[in-house]
Amino acid sequence: MTLLETAVSADVRSQKPAARSGVWAWLRRSRWVTAGLILLGIFVVIAIFGSTIAPDDPSAIGLQSLAPPSAHHLLGTTQTGQDVLSQLLIGAQSTLLIGFMTGLIATALSVIVGVSAGYFGGNGGELLSLLSNIFLVIPGLPLLIVLASYVPHASWWVFALVLSLVGWAWGARVLRAQTLAFRQQDFVQAAKAAGESNWRIIMYEILPNEVAIVATSFVFTVVYAIGFYVALCFLGLGNINTWSWGTMLYYAQSNQAITSGAWWWYVPPGIAVALLILGLVMLNFGIDEFINPRLRAAGLTRRDLRMASKQQGITPVLGTRPVPSLAFTQYTATTTNGRRPR
Amino acid sequence: MTGPASTKQPVLEIRGLSVDYGRGDQAVHAVIETDLTLRRGEVVGLAGESGSGKSTLAYGATRLLRQPGVITGGSVLFRPDSERPDLGIDILDASPDDLRGLRWREVALVFQSAMNSLNPVLTVQAQLTDTLAAHLPESSKPERVERAADLLKLVGISADRLRSYPHELSGGMKQRVMIAMALALDPQVVIMDEPTTALDVVTQRQILQQVIDLRDRLGFSVLFITHDLSLLLELADTIAIMYAGRIVETAPAQRLFRAPRHPYSAALLDSFPSLHGERRVMTGIPGSPPDMRRLPTGCSFQPRCRYALPRCASEQPELAGPAIPTDADRLVSCWLHEEDKLPEQLAVPEPSDQARRLVTSANVAATPESLGGSR
C-alpha cells in the first residue's frame, strides 16, 4: 500500500453500497449542510445580482482617496476613490463562476478517468492511475503561475479550463480506489454475470454508490479553484478588466493599503473569500459525516459525549431500572489480606 | 465435567441486566432484564441469531460497550474467591480503578475478529507485555518478556514470533495470540465472542480444541458466544439461547440439543445441520429477526412462533422452570409451559443418564478425526 493509497482507503473504507438512497436524506438533515448551503446561497445571490445592487461603478475614480467607511461609502474607498463595496459585490461573480465551472469540468474529468481506470484496470488503468498520481504530486500553483504568465489577462473560461487541467487528479484518485473496491463486490459481479453492459453497470450500479465521493470531490475542487484563482489574481495574473476579490487584494497590496492602514480595502475581500470557502468546507463536513457515520454524534448530546470520553472504555450505568439484590459481602483488596483470591 | 452444573459455585452472576443503545425516546433496548449464571470451571454457550443481543450482553456485563451503549439496570456479581463464596463485587457498581483492575486480571475477553483485535503497529511482544505491565507493575521487563514467551508456547506458537507484527501472522495465529493474551493474567473467567467466526473450518476446530484443553488445564470458566449452535455441542456444559435481547432458554448442553423446550430453541436447532447428531430435516425459521426498535408486545418470538397462543401477543413470559417436572437445571421463558399446551416437539423426554453418557462418548470419539489430528 502506498502513501496515497493509505490516504484514500481511509476515506473509502467505511463507504458501503447502502449509501445509495441515504445520501440525500442525510444531507437534508445535516446541520453542517444546511449552514453551508445558506452561506453559499447568499454568495450565489450576490454573484447574480451584484451588478444590480452595487451602489457605484466599481471602476469609477472618485475624489475621496482612501476614505474610511461612511454612510456614503459603506466600505470606504480605494487609493483612487473607487467604492470598495461595489468592487466586493461585483467581484463575487467571476470568483464563483470560475470556482464552480472548474468544479464541474474537473469533477467530470476525474469521474471519467477515475472510474474507467478503476473499472477496466489493466495497463490502461495503471497508466491513468500513474497520470493522476503525477498531477497530484506536482504543485499546482507554480505551474498555474507559469501558464497564466504566458496568457496574460485571459478570460474566465481559460482560467476554468487551466484550473481543471491542474485540479482533477485528487478526485480521480479517490474514485479509482472506490471503483476498484466495488468491482470486486457481489452486486457488480452479479450484474456482470447477468450480462449487463459495462456502460450500464457503471451508470446504474457503480456511480450511484459513489455520489457522496463525487460530491466531496466536487466541493473540494471548487475550494481549490477559488483559492488558486484568488491567488493568481492577487499576483496580478487575473484579467484586469474583470473585478474579482483577488484583484482587489492585488491593488490593495501594490498600493500600500496595509502600511497606510486602509483595512477596509483588503479585509472585506479576504473575509468574503473565507466565508465562501467556509460554506463549502461545512458542506464537506456534512458529506464526511455521511460517508463516515462514526463522526456523527448518533443522537447523543454533547454532554453524553463528554461523559463517555471522561471514562473511556467504561460503559456508563444509568440505573433507571430496579437492581435485583444478590447477597454478598463486598470484596475489597483487604478482605483477603492482599492474597490473590482463587 | 464432573457432577451436575448446579452443584458448582457461581463465579459470575448476571441479574436483570438491561442495556440500551442511545438515550430517551430513541433508545433501542438491546438487552432486557437478563439473568445468566456462570459457574466455576464451566463453559456456558450463549447462542442466538445476529442482533439478538448476545455480544451486547457480554460487553455490557464487562462494561466495555461503547457509546451510544448504556447500562440501564441490573447487577453483575463477580465472586473472586472459591474459599469465600460470600465475597463478591458488583461490576456495575465498581469504581473505574477497581474495574480496570478486575478486567482482564479476573475476567478476560477474546474478541470476534482476531484481524482487528491486534494493534497493527505494535509487535506481539509489546501487546502481550503491556497487559502484564499494566496489572503487574512490580514485574521487571525480562520477566514480562519471559512470561509472554511462555504464553505463546501455551497456545502452540513458537517464542520467536514475539517480534512479529500482526500482519505477519495467519488468521489462526492471530486468534491464538488473542487467546494467549486473554490468559496472560490467569483469569477466572474468559468471555469469548465468536472467536472462530472469521476462520476456516480446520483452524476453527483446532482453536476450539485448544480452548477445551486449556480450560481443562487451567480451570477457568468460559462464556462462549456464537451464532453456530453446533459448535456448542462439544464445547459447552450449559447453553443459553437468546432472542431479541432476552434469554429464552437455558439448559445443560446435551439436554438442550436432545430436547429443546422453547419453540425458538427448537427452530434454531432445526435450522442447523448437526455434525454428530442424527439426520434431521433442516427447516428455516419463518419470518425475519425482530426489529429491536419496534419489538412486538408480549413474547418477542410470538409473531414467528408456530405454537403461539393468544396470551403470547400480550404478556411477556418469565424465565422459569419448564412444565416437565424431571427437567432439572433448566429455565424456559414460554407460555406454552404455563398453559400446559406443550406440543410434541417441545415435550421430548429427557435422555436418560445412560443415553447421555453414550452421546458424550460418541462425541469424544468423533472429535479427533474431525480435528485432523489435535495437539
Next chain:
Amino acid sequence: MIYLARRFGFYVVTAWAAITINFFIPRLMPGNPVELLLSRLSQAGPVTPGMRNALAVAFGLNTHSSLLTQYFQYWGQLFHGNLGTSITYYPSSVASVIASALPWTIGLVGTATVIAFVLGTVIGTIAAWRRGSFLDVALPATAFLQALPYFWVGLVAIELFSIKLGWFPLSGGYDAGLSTNLSGAFLGSASVHALLPAFTVVITSMAGWMVGQRNVMITTLDQDYVLVAQAKGVSQRRVMISYAARNAILPNFASFAQALGFVVSGALLVELVFSYPGIGYVLLNAVNNEDFPMMEAIFLIIVLAVLAANFIADLVYVVLDPRARQEA
C-alpha cells in the same frame, strides 16, 4: 526496501514529466516568447552569445532543429545546471538566484509546515479523544481558519502585529545592515523576521491537519484493538497514544505527504506578502517582470523540492508503519 524503490521510481517519472511539461509550455504558447525575452534582456543589459544560446535552447528559438534535438539540448543544459540568465536580476544566472533564495524557503516553509502538522495532529488527537469538549465546538472556527487565504492572513498579521503593535519587523528576512553569515546577530535577526510569516503558515494550515486527525482518530477509536487495550487495563495515555493516535496518524500523514504541493504553494504567497527573500518572493518579481526563465526554473525547483519532501515522507512512513516495511 521494494516499497521505497517503487516510490523512488515514481518520483523519477514525475520529475521527468514535470521537466517535459516545462519544455513544452513555451513551445505551445501563443506568440514567440524568445523575441520578447531577448528584447527584454537587452533592455536589462548587454546580451552575450551564451545567454542568447541558453534562451534559444530553453524556449525554442532554433526553429530549424527538430523538436527532439531541442529536447535533448534542453536536458543537456539542465544537467549542467544552466537555467539561463535572469531578466529581473540581470546579470545573475537563474541558478545562482535560486541557490541563494532556496535556503530561506526551506527554512521558513519547511519548518512552519512541519510545526503546523505536528500541532494539528496533537490537537486533533485530543479533540477526538475528548469528544464533546470545547474543541468540538471550535470545529466551525477551525474550518474558518482553514478557509482563509494564506497571504491574506499575512496581510492582516502585518497590520496587527507589525504596524499596530510593532512586535515584529515589517518585512524582509533579516536586518538590512547585517551581512548574511552564520553570526549570532544575523541568525537572531533572521529568526525574528521568520516568526510572523511562520505564524501565518501555521495558523492557516494547522486546522486542516487537525480536522483530518480528529476524523481518522474517531474511526480508529472504534477499532477492536482499542477496545482490547481498554479491556486489558492499559493506561488511558497509552491507549490514546500507542493504540489510537499511532494508527490514526498513518492516513493523516499520508494525506500530509500528498498535500505538500498545495501547502508549499500557499506558503510561497506568504513569502511574497512579507517580502521574505525566498523562492516565492523571487517568483513574484519574476512574474512582474515577465522573467520566464526564472519562472520556469522556479517551477522545476519547487517540483523537485516537493518530490524530495515526498520521498522523506515515505521514509518516515516506513518507520511509522511496519506493514510498509516488508511489502513485496
